[in-house]
Amino acid sequence: MSRQMLPRVFLSQPLQNGVSRYTCQLKRITLKFCKFRPNSLGAREFIENGDFLEFARANPQVACYLKPRRNRPPVLQAEFANGSVQLARIDSFPAEFVRRWFWLMRGRSGDDLLPLHENLRSFHPSVQGVWTPFTFGRSVGLGDLPDSRHRPMSPSATELIQQLHRLQSARMS
């Protein structure tokens, strides 16, 4: 049932990002926090320690916003190039965890988080050539037909006619 409910996908990047050129997919990141409530303490420390500015300076391609909201739990909202919006609840997180979430969003492509078939994907999985029965000479699957190990086949049309002929000539003689 789990595979029906959440279909699995293959690893992919939007527009093959990274094959020739890498573009950061994160466009805007907003840190919503409360200035007074204790569950926003980590977010406030993250800002006051200078980590927020460090992130903003290191990533000029990302628009970074701060949104103080009274009496609301802290939330990280990340918007990506493909239009998707991802929210990370950072309720009562330490500042270091908030920092890690920022950098995690920076590396995401915005695609939905779905279970993968495999953690790797390659369009050319084989360098030496995929194995075939002919790779090492014709040494696999050799045999003559009909094989005694197979179930006895019903007689072919030719054999039937030959049987009839034998019976007829036996009757005649």
Add this chain to the structure above:
Amino acid sequence: MHLTCPLWVRRIPKIYRNNDPFYLRNLYLQFSFLFRGRSSRCFRLAEQRVIKAFQHMNAMRAVRKDRFKQLCDERIDAACAQHGIPGKMLVDGLGRMNIQLNRKMLQQLAIYEPYSFKSLTDLVKQYHSELGIVPPNAEPPAPVVTRGLLQSPIVPGNRKYYE
């Protein structure tokens, strides 16, 4: 059929009070929407099928690992049989030579890099022939000078013995 407003409103869930049965039933029906027939639409049937589906999911976790291992073993056995050695011998021999390839990687190599796989079988045949064990159906491997390195390979732990 005209329903009055109160009939459309759901009883809002509160602590220590019964909330509307809609919420629990909808939860089960969310899990059952791809099921066959009325089990996907009717709660009384869906509840049974969904609980059974969860049990299957739980039970399959251990079984899935075993089945994958069996599949890998089958593939390695078939690939090794072409080179004349049993699959167990390959896995054991590589372990003894401290070549750390697990069954998953070995079956990937057997499918996608057949010549590398053949070279691994040659290594194993060489190792065993140095010990005097000759697999019956195998072609002898290409002559290689090993200087006893297969029997006592240099690993980070025993590097000092070879310096």
